[in-house]
Amino acid sequence: MNKSLITNVLALLVTISGYYFSMNVVYAMGIFALSGAITNWLAVHMLFEKVPFLYGSGVIPARFEEFKAAIRHLMMEQFFTEDNIDRFLSDNAGKASTFDLVPVIDKIDLSPAFDNLVKVIESSSFGGMLAMVGGKEALEPMREPFILKMKETVGDISQSEQFNEALRAQLEQPNVIAEMREKVSNIIEKRLNELTPKLVKEIVQEMIRQHLGWLVVWGGIFGGTIGLIAALTGNF
Numbered sequence: 001m002n003k004s005l006i007t008n009v010l011a012l013l014v015t016i017s018g019y020y021f022s023m024n025v026v027y028a029m030g031i032f033a034l035s036g037a038i039t040n041w042l043a044v045h046m047l048f049e050k051v052p053f054l055y056g057s058g059v060i061p062a063r064f065e066e067f068k069a070a071i072r073h074l075m076m077e078q079f080f081t082e083d084n085i086d087r088f089l090s091d092n093a094g095k096a097s098t099f100d101l102v103p104v105i106d107k108i109d110l111s112p113a114f115d116n117l118v119k120v121i122e123s124s125s126f127g128g129m130l131a132m133v134g135g136k137e138a139l140e141p142m143r144e145p146f147i148l149k150m151k152e153t154v155g156d157i158s159q160s161e162q163f164n165e166a167l168r169a170q171l172e173q174p175n176v177i178a179e180m181r182e183k184v185s186n187i188i189e190k191r192l193n194e195l196t197p198k199l200v201k202e203i204v205q206e207m208i209r210q211h212l213g214w215l216v217v218w219g220g221i222f223g224g225t226i227g228l229i230a231a232l233t234g235n236f
Contacts, residue, residue, distance in 0.1 A: 003213035004044070007037045007220040014224075028231035029224040036223025040215045047212075048201050060204055061197040068192045068200075072185070080184045082177050101158040110147045117146070 011034035018027025045051070050058030060067065118136045121127065157163055170176065 004037070004041050004216040007217050008034065008041060011037050011220050011224070025228065025231040028227035030227070032227025032230070033220040033224035036226075037216050037220035040219030044212045044215060048204075060201050064197040064200060068195065072188050072192060075188050076181065076185055080181055082181070085177055085180065102155045105151055105155050105158065108151070110150050111143065113150060114143050114146050 011030055013030075014026060015030030015034050018024070018030050042051075046054060046057035046059070048058065048060055050061070118139055121139070122136060171180075
């Protein structure tokens with residue numbers, strides 16, 4: 001439902017009715033309501049669109065770069081501050097957070113680790129013995145059990161309190177946090193650079209269209225009320 005259109009149409013109908021039937025009170029209410037509704041509708045429209053000869057119109061597209069800079073400043077200074085990152089690394093009691101790295105470890109390909117192990121064995125004093133029993137192909141059946149065991153072991157280590165304390169201590173280093181903030185800033189900057197003035201206008205317009213529509217409605221209501229008072233007091 002387009003509240004702005006409905007308000008303007010109703011105000012226009014009241015104005016026409018009052019004029020046609022020579023009802024000064026109705027006409028005053030209609031003309032004042034129409035002027036209030038149209039004025040507020042134009043103000044809302046001018047936020048997003050450039051209107052010829054009206055200075056300051058199209059403010060959102062015109063201030064596009066400032067809009068992007070404000071978003072970036074908000075993200076970096078309110079969300080990704082050093083204090084917030086530090087709180088992320090700690091629980092409510094201030095203890096080191098436990099990072100669940102098992103899902104990450106499960107996705108890691110540990111085949112190179114097994115290949116390196118085989119190379120170490122081949123280059124060691126056991127290399128000759130390995131060659132006698134079929135070479136590195138003889139160790140191939142051990143690949144999957146080795147990988148599974150390694151993931152299990154590394155997962156257990158990653159969940160230990162000592163490991164998490166060490167990881168948190170490393171992440172809390174000033175240079176590490178600064179590097180993290182720099183990377184986040186670059187990501188935000190890259191994403192903001194993908195925005196266009198048209199896209200920003202559509203995003204903001206969609207967010208506040210419903211609420212700004214009430215400006216037109218109340219403009220019509222207050223305008224009509226002022227018109228009624230003016231007519232009843234003989235000032236119209």
